[in-house]
Amino acid sequence: xxxxxxxxxxxxxxxxxxxxxxxxxxxxxxxxxxxxxxxxxxxxxxxxxxxxxxxxxxxxxxxxxxxxxxxxxxxxxxxxxxxxxxxxxxxxxxxxxxxxxxxxxxxxxxxxxxxxxxxxxxxxxxxxxxxxxxxxxxxxxxxxxxxxxxxxxxxxxxxxxxxxxxxxxxxxxxxxxxxxxxxxxxxxxxxxxxxxxxxxxxxxxxxxxxxxxxxxxxxxxxxxxxxxxxxxxxxxxxxxxxxxxxxxxxxxxxxxxxxxxxxxxxxxxxxxxxxxxxxxxxxxxxxxxxxxxxxxxxxxxxxxxxxxxxxxxxxxxxxxxxxxxxxxxxxxxxxxxxxxxxxxxxxxxxxxxxxxxxxxxxxxxxxxxxxxxxxxxxxxxxxxxxx
Amino acid sequence: xxxxxxxxxxxxxxxxxxxxxxxxxxxxxxxxxxxxxxxxxxxxxxxxxxxxxxxxxxxxxxxxxxxxxxxxxxxxxxxxxxxxxxxxxxxxxxxxxxxxxxxxxxxxxxxxxxxxxxxxxxxxxxxxxxxxxxxxxxxxxxxxxxxxxxxxxxxxxxxxxxxxxxxxxxxxxxxxxxxxxxxxxxxxxxxxxxxxxxxxxxxxxxxxxxxxxxxxxxxxxxxxxxxxxxxxxxxxxxxxxxxxxxxxxxxxxx
Numbered sequence: 001x002x003x004x005x006x007x008x009x010x011x012x013x014x015x016x017x018x019x020x021x022x023x024x025x026x027x028x029x030x031x032x033x034x035x036x037x038x039x040x041x042x043x044x045x046x047x048x049x050x051x052x053x054x055x056x057x058x059x060x061x062x063x064x065x066x067x068x069x070x071x072x073x074x075x076x077x078x079x080x081x082x083x084x085x086x087x088x089x090x091x092x093x094x095x096x097x098x099x100x101x102x103x104x105x106x107x108x109x110x111x112x113x114x115x116x117x118x119x120x121x122x123x124x125x126x127x128x129x130x131x132x133x134x135x136x137x138x139x140x141x142x143x144x145x146x147x148x149x150x151x152x153x154x155x156x157x158x159x160x161x162x163x164x165x166x167x168x169x170x171x172x173x174x175x176x177x178x179x180x181x182x183x184x185x186x187x188x189x190x191x192x193x194x195x196x197x198x199x200x201x202x203x204x205x206x207x208x209x210x211x212x213x214x215x216x217x218x219x220x221x222x223x224x225x226x227x228x229x230x231x232x233x234x235x236x237x238x239x240x241x242x243x244x245x246x247x248x249x250x251x252x253x254x255x256x257x258x259x260x261x262x263x264x265x266x267x268x269x270x271x272x273x274x275x276x277x278x279x280x281x282x283x284x285x286x287x288x289x290x291x292x293x294x295x296x297x298x299x300x301x302x303x304x305x306x307x308x309x310x311x312x313x314x315x316x317x318x319x320x321x322x323x324x325x326x327x328x329x330x331x332x333x334x335x336x337x338x339x340x341x342x343x344x345x346x347x348x349x350x351x352x353x354x355x356x357x358x359x360x361x362x363x364x365x366x367x368x369x370x371x372x373x374x375x376x377x378x379x380x381x382x383x384x385x386x387x
Numbered sequence: 388x389x390x391x392x393x394x395x396x397x398x399x400x401x402x403x404x405x406x407x408x409x410x411x412x413x414x415x416x417x418x419x420x421x422x423x424x425x426x427x428x429x430x431x432x433x434x435x436x437x438x439x440x441x442x443x444x445x446x447x448x449x450x451x452x453x454x455x456x457x458x459x460x461x462x463x464x465x466x467x468x469x470x471x472x473x474x475x476x477x478x479x480x481x482x483x484x485x486x487x488x489x490x491x492x493x494x495x496x497x498x499x500x501x502x503x504x505x506x507x508x509x510x511x512x513x514x515x516x517x518x519x520x521x522x523x524x525x526x527x528x529x530x531x532x533x534x535x536x537x538x539x540x541x542x543x544x545x546x547x548x549x550x551x552x553x554x555x556x557x558x559x560x561x562x563x564x565x566x567x568x569x570x571x572x573x574x575x576x577x578x579x580x581x582x583x584x585x586x587x588x589x590x591x592x593x594x595x596x597x598x599x600x601x602x603x604x605x606x607x608x609x610x611x612x613x614x615x616x617x618x619x620x621x622x623x624x625x626x627x628x629x630x631x632x633x634x635x636x637x638x639x640x641x
Contacts, residue, residue, distance in 0.1 A: 232484060270459035274622040311460045 009215070009290035012334040012350035015306075018319040019349035022128040023280070027055045029115060030087075034283060035328045036101075037094040039137060039238040042332045046101055047339060048088030053077050054103055056115070057345075059330075070347070074118060082120050089130060089280060094136045094159075102145060102159075104130040110147060112159060122162045127151055128174070132281045134182035135159065142203065146174030146188050148281075154190050156202060170208050177281045181261060183244025188222030189261075191235035196228065197249050199264060210251070233254060237282035240294060241308065242331070248295060250274060250282050250310055252256040256297065258308070271311040275299045283326035289334065298324035298334055301350075303338055319346050361370065422436070423465040426455050427475075427489065433614040439576070442502055442567055444494035449477070450615075450621035473520040478625040479527070479562050480572055481554075487526075488627035490565065492519070499552060510567055515539075515547055520540040530559040574609045580626075581607040582615040586638045587624055596627075 030051035037045045037059070039185040045057045051385055054076040060095055076083050079352075085107035094100035099119070106129045112122040129151030132311040135145050143159035154168040154175055168238025173194035181187035187209075188200045198208035201314045212230040239248045240261065247261045256274040258267045276282060284297040286308065293308040296317075322341035329336055336348040415538075420534050427447060427630065436599040452462050466489070469475040473512050476495055478488040503509040520539050533539050539547070547553045551566025565571075585602065586594050600612050616636070625636040 089505060268460070270463050272453070272459055309460075310458055311456055 006289060009287075009334050010292070013287050013290050013294055014196040014314070015350045016317065016336055016348045018317070019347055019351075021067040022347040022349055023067075024057060024345040024347060025055075025069055027072045027345060028053055028077055029326060031322075031341035031343060032345060033087060033089055033280075034091050034326050034335055036338050037328050037337070037347065038098050039095060039331055040097060040235050042330055043092070043270055044098050045070070045328075045337065045345075046091045046093060047345060048091040048103055048105075050086055050087040050341075051078065052084035052107070053088060054084075054088060054091060054113075073241040074115075076113070076118050080118065081110070082118075084111070090133050092133070092135055093119045095135060095139075100268065102133060102135060102340060104133045104147065107131070108149075109156070110145070122159075124157050124162075131175060132177045134178050134180050137182055137187050138215065139180070139185035141185065143203075146178040146190070148178040148190060150174040152192065152194075154178060154188075154200075159173050166202065168200055168202075168208070170211075172195060173234075176239040177233060179238040179240060179247075181244045182242065188263075189238055189240070189247055191230070191238045191249060193234040193236075194325070195231050195233060195235060195251070195376075197230040197235050197238070197247075197259075198257050199247075199261070212247075212257075212266070214266050216266050216268075219363070222331045227268045230257065230259075236276065236278055236280065237286055237297075239283055239286055239295075241286050242288035242385075246308075248284075248286065250276055250284065250297065252276050252278075256295070256306070267309075269309060269311045271295075271306050272313065274304065274306075283328075285327050285336075287329050287334065288331040295327065296338075298327055298328050298338070298340075300324075301340070303327055303336070305369075317348055319348075404602075405476055423452065423456070423462060424469065427491075428451055430455075430614075430617065431491075433611050433617075435610055435614075438609055439570060442496040442498065442572060443565065444490045444491055446478075446488045446568070446571060447567065448618055448621070451617040452484070452621065452625070454620035467524070470524050475524060476519075476563070478564060478568075479569070481562070482572055482576055487564070488568075491557075495565070499545060499550075499566060506550070508550040511539075511546045512550050512552055513542045515552060525563065527556050527560055527562045528553070534563075541596045575618075577617050578608045578610050579618060580613070581605055583619060583624060583638065586619075586636055591637075593628075593635055594628070595630075595632060596634040596636055597635060 030049050032047050034048045035045060036129060043058060043060050045059055056072045058073050058075045058311050059070050067297045083107035084103065086105055088105045089101050090249060091101060091103045099115050101115060102110060102112050102114060108126045110124040110130055110133055111120040114121050125150050130147060130149050132148040133145055135326050145157045145159055147155040147157060152171040152173055152175065156166040157166055158165050169385040171192040171194055173192050175190055175192050177191040179189045188201045188202055191197045197212040199210055200208045211228045213228045214230055229254045230249050233252035235249055236252035237249045243262055247259045248256060250256045254273045256271045258269045260263065260267060284295065285326050287294045294314065295306045295308055297304045301320045301323055304311065305314045305317060307314055312369055320340045320342055324338050324340040327336055327338040334350060340376055430447040430451055431445040436445065444575055449466065453459050456462050466475065470477060474492055476490050476492050481488055482490045499512060499516065502511050548555065551564060553561040554564040556562045586592065596616060599616060604612060620627050624639060626639050628635040628637060
C-alpha cells in the first residue's frame with residue numbers, strides 16, 4: 001500500500017544527509033552507548049554513555065533560525081549521588097509519558113528514574129552485567145521489564161511493584177539483547193551468545209514458543225552442531241519492524257537475517273556481509289512510516305542503510321570520527337540520530353529541496369517537518385541557463 | 388525557469404543530491420530468470436577445464452554471482468528455482484560454511500559417469516545419479532534417508548563414498564560432493580590467498596580492477612584472474628568502489 005505520505009517519507013529517507021545546521025549538545029565526555037527518543041511527542045531524547053552519565057535533550061527548534069543546537073535539558077552527571085558506576089548500556093523512556101525512564105548498566109543495576117527529580121524511584125540489582133533491557137511499548141495489562149544479563153536466565157521485573165515476577169529459562173549463555181514485540185504485548189524475543197534467538201509468550205509457564213532456525217528446518221544445509229541456531233556466532237542485535245510482523249537479528253558471523261515473527265521462518269533475504277564486531281548489544285534500527293522500509297546498522301564509523309526486503313545496500317552514512325554505537329530513527333520526521341565513541345550525537349536529516357513550481361501537494365507530515373525546507377537561501381533565484 | 392526541468396516528473400529520482408547511489412562502471416544486468424542462467428554460463432567459461440584434464444565438471448561459486456548482480460536475495464531465489472527444476476546442483480565444498488559450489492546437473496552426471504568408466508562402483512553410482520533429480524535441493528543425506536528413501540545398502544553407501552560422490556559429514560550423514568574435487572579446492576584457496584595478497588600489498592591496499600586483471604600471476608594462481616576477482620568481490624573480501632577510472636578493489640581488513 002503506497003499512500004502519498006509513505007511515498008514522501010521514502011524520498012526523505014533516501015536523501016538523509018548529515019545536516020550541518022542541526023547539532024546536538026555535546027555533554028558526554030566518553031562514548032555514547034545508547035539513545036532513545038520518546039514516543040509520545042517525539043521531542044525528548046535520552047542518551048546513556050560509557051562513563052555512566054545520562055543526558056536528556058530537547059529536539060525541538062525554538063530559535064527560529066535554521067541552525068540550532070538540541071539543548072541538553074538535564075543530566076545525571078558524575079557528580080550525582082545516584083549515577084551509575086560503570087557504563088550505561090541501555091536507556092529507555094517509559095512508553096506513556098516522559099515522567100519516568102529506565103536505565104541499565106554494567107554496574108549490574110537497573111534504575112527506574114523520576115525525570116523531575118532525577119532520582120531513582122527503584123533500583124534492581126543483578127548478578128552480572130546488564131546488557132540490555134526493554135519495556136513493552138504497547139503493554140497495557142502489564143508493566144514488565146525484560147532484562148538480559150550475563151546470566152542465561154532472562155529476568156522479568158515488574159515496574160509497578162518493584163519485584164521480580166518471572167524468569168525465562170532456555171538459553172545456555174549470556175543474553176545480549178531482549179525486545180518486546182510492538183504488535184503483541186505478551187511476545188518477547190531474546191538473543192544470546194549461544195547463537196540462538198528464542199521467542200517467548202510470557203503468559204505461558206512453559207518454555208519458549210520457538211527458536212529461530214537459520215536453515216528453516218533443513219538439516220542438510222549445515223553441520224549438525226548448527227541445528228536451531230539463528231546465526232553462526234553470538235547473536236547480539238534484535239529489532240522488530242514497526243508493524244511487528246518481522247524480526248531482524250544480527251550476529252558476529254557478520255550476517256543480518258530477517259525473520260517472520262509469527263512463524264519464525266527465515267525469509268532468506270540476503271544482506272551480504274554486515275560487519276559486526278560488537279562484544280555487546282548492537283543497537284540498530286528500522287525506519288517507520290515509509291514504504292519500502294530501511295534498516296540502519298552501525299558499521300565501524302559509518303552507518304549502513306539496507307533496503308529491508310531486498311537486502312540491497314542503499315548507502316553508507318559517513319560522519320562520525322570513531323565507531324558508531326547506536327542509532328535511533330525519529331518516526332515523525334524521518335530523521336536518524338546516531339551516537340558513537342567520538343562522544344557526538346549526529347542528526348541525519350533529509351536534505352532540503354528547492355521547491356518546484358509545479359509541486360503543490362504536501363502531506364501533513366511534511367508540513368510539520370518542513371521547518372527547514374522553504375528557506376529563501378535555498379530557493380533558486382537565478383535565471384535558468386537553458387533560457 | 389524551473390518549468391523546463393520539472394516537466395518530467397522526478398518524483399522517483401532523488402538525484403539532486405549526487406550521492407553514492409550513482410554507479411559508474413558497475414556491470415549490473417537486468418534480473419530475470421534467464422539472466423541468472425546466462426551469468427552462470429558466462430562464469431562457467433572462466434573455469435579452467437584443462438587444468439584438471441577435463442575430469443571435473445565446471446564449478447562456479449554461488450557468491451561469484453553476487454559480484455555481477457546487485458540483488459543477492461533475487462540471485463538466491465533464482466538459484467533455488469533452478470535447483471528445484473533439477474538443472475543445477477549445489478555443493479558444500481567444506482572450506483567455508485558459506486561457500487557453495489554450483490554445477491549444472493547434466494555436466495555433473497556426464498563427468499561422474501565418465502570417471503566411473505571401468506570401475507566396479509559404476510553400477511551403484513549410476514543408481515545414485517538416477518535418484519538425484521528428485522533430491523536436487525539437498526546438500527547432504529542422512530543414513531535414514533539413504534537406507535529408507537533411496538534403498539541403498541550399507542555396502543553400496545561405502546561404494547559411493549569410495550567413488551567420491553559422497554563425503555563423510557559426521558556419523559551417519561554425508562555431503563553430496565564432486566569426485567576428485569580436492570585438487571580444485573586446494574588450487575582455489577591457494578589462488579584466492581595469492582590474489583588477496585596482491586591487493587593487500589598494493590599501495591594503500593587498493594588496486595583498480597582492470598589493472599589487477601592485467602597483472603602477471605604467480606605460479607600459485609592456477610585459475611583465471613577474472614574467476615578469482617569475481618570470487619573475492621562476491622565474498623566481500625574486498626570492497627568494490629566505483630570511481631571515475633573504473634572499479635577500485637580495496638582490501639577489507641577484518
